[in-house]
Amino acid sequence: MTTSNIEKxxxxxxxSSEENFILEPDEGEGAGDWQGADVLNREIxxxxxxxxxxHQIELFIDSLRTSDLRDEFNSLLIDVISAIKDxxxxxxxxxxxxxxxxxxxxxIVTHKTISxxxxxxxxxxxxxxxxxHLSSPxxxxxxxxxxxxxxxxxxxxxxxxxxxHKRGGNWYVALRMLSDQDPVPPExxxxxxxxKESWLIWGRENGYIE
Amino acid sequence: xxxxxxxxxxRKVFPNLTNNNHLIASPxxxxxxxxAWSFExxxxxxxxxxxxxxxxxxxxxxxxxxxxxxxxxxxxxEKCDSxxxxxxxxxxxxxxxxxxxxHAALQLESGKWTSKLxxxxxxxxDTLECLESEAYGKxxxxxxxxxx
Numbered sequence: 001m002t003t004s005n006i007e008k009x010x011x012x013x014x015x016s017s018e019e020n021f022i023l024e025p026d027e028g029e030g031a032g033d034w035q036g037a038d039v040l041n042r043e044i045x046x047x048x049x050x051x052x053x054x055h056q057i058e059l060f061i062d063s064l065r066t067s068d069l070r071d072e073f074n075s076l077l078i079d080v081i082s083a084i085k086d087x088x089x090x091x092x093x094x095x096x097x098x099x100x101x102x103x104x105x106x107x108i109v110t111h112k113t114i115s116x117x118x119x120x121x122x123x124x125x126x127x128x129x130x131x132x133h134l135s136s137p138x139x140x141x142x143x144x145x146x147x148x149x150x151x152x153x154x155x156x157x158x159x160x161x162x163x164x165h166k167r168g169g170n171w172y173v174a175l176r177m178l179s180d181q182d183p184v185p186p187e188x189x190x191x192x193x194x195x196k197e198s199w200l201i202w203g204r205e206n207g208y209i210e
Numbered sequence: 211x212x213x214x215x216x217x218x219x220x221r222k223v224f225p226n227l228t229n230n231n232h233l234i235a236s237p238x239x240x241x242x243x244x245x246a247w248s249f250e251x252x253x254x255x256x257x258x259x260x261x262x263x264x265x266x267x268x269x270x271x272x273x274x275x276x277x278x279x280x281x282x283x284x285x286x287x288e289k290c291d292s293x294x295x296x297x298x299x300x301x302x303x304x305x306x307x308x309x310x311x312x313h314a315a316l317q318l319e320s321g322k323w324t325s326k327l328x329x330x331x332x333x334x335x336d337t338l339e340c341l342e343s344e345a346y347g348k349x350x351x352x353x354x355x356x357x358x
Contacts, residue, residue: 129219131328132328132329132330133220133223133327133328133329133330133345134312134328134345135243135244135245135255135257135312135313135326135328136257136307136309136310136311136312136313137257137260137262137263138309138310139307139309139312140328168240168329169240169329170240170262172261172262173261173262176261182261184262189261189262189263189264190246190254190255190256190262190263190264190265191253191254191264192240192241192242192254192255193241195262
């Protein structure tokens with residue numbers, strides 16, 4: 001779908017939404033009692049609440065990296081963000097458009113995420129099998145399967161955190177590289193329970209895991 | 211194989227292990243590694259000059275093996291020529307591969323050895339040769355320290 005088509009879709013949705021949802025206050029007597037603005041605000045807030053979080057959007061973009069849908073998504077996102085910033089222009093309708101788009105593509109993304117999860121598990125199984133008996137961090141973190149997992153990008157962070165929780169292992173180098181962060185305080189270096197806890201808290205705070 | 215010896219998968223990594231020359235001495239855990247275990251520490255993973263690892267020693271050298279040995283020397287160990295049991299001394303053997311140190315084993319008062327296998331169990335093994343392998347390399351550096 002081209003950008004102009006997306007814009008047309010957004011505007012069509014906008015018109016439809018305005019007809020259905022934008023309520024104008026009555027003038028004159030009784031106008032002060034009108035509750036339509038509250039209804040509208042709740043509607044908007046509900047839609048905002050349903051929007052994907054930052055991590056989910058990253059996952060969408062990453063999952064669509066090889067797909068034509070990525071260009072469509074980027075265009076849609078730019079349009080919608082612009083519209084949302086202007087409260088007089090299609091805010092409600094653009095929220096609907098964005099939510100609808102995510103709904104339509106979620107099946108594709110879910111499929112790709114499952115595929116990525118399977119690739120991750122295969123590589124993680126190999127890595128555990130071939131390095132769990134080792135102590136040398138250089139050998140552990142330069143293993144081919146470990147490097148392949150890092151090359152899959154930040155979208156594997158949730159899988160890594162889940163594996164860290166279930167099976168342990170030196171996932172810390174991969175997590176630092178993929179997130180460009182290190183939540184482990186200096187005094188906890190080498191203390192594996194504290195290091196795990198630091199990363200799992202970080203993962204929850206940043207929406208990577210429940 | 212009996213329940214006190216390692217499973218078939220890991221036995222392929224260590225072809226010198228037999229049912230009769232080792233015993234599992236702890237459950238699996240990644241809370242400590244072989245180097246920590248050789249320092250008799252079971253609450254941290256230790257490795258020199260590596261983020262995410264505990265290493266309380268000050269001496270740092272470029273060579274990976276010398277870097278590790280410096281920690282043992284600071285801890286009161288001295289280099290020695292042989293892994294043979296000596297009365298009044300505990301010994302550590304360092305297994306070395308082409309890139310540097312890969313494993314450490316601690317000698318027990320019986321003369322047998324104790325090793326933590328990465329994130330797996332720690333085992334008692336009769337000889338250093340039990341763990342010599344492509345994975346661990348060979349035990350070529352020996353240190354000793356007087357027992358308290």
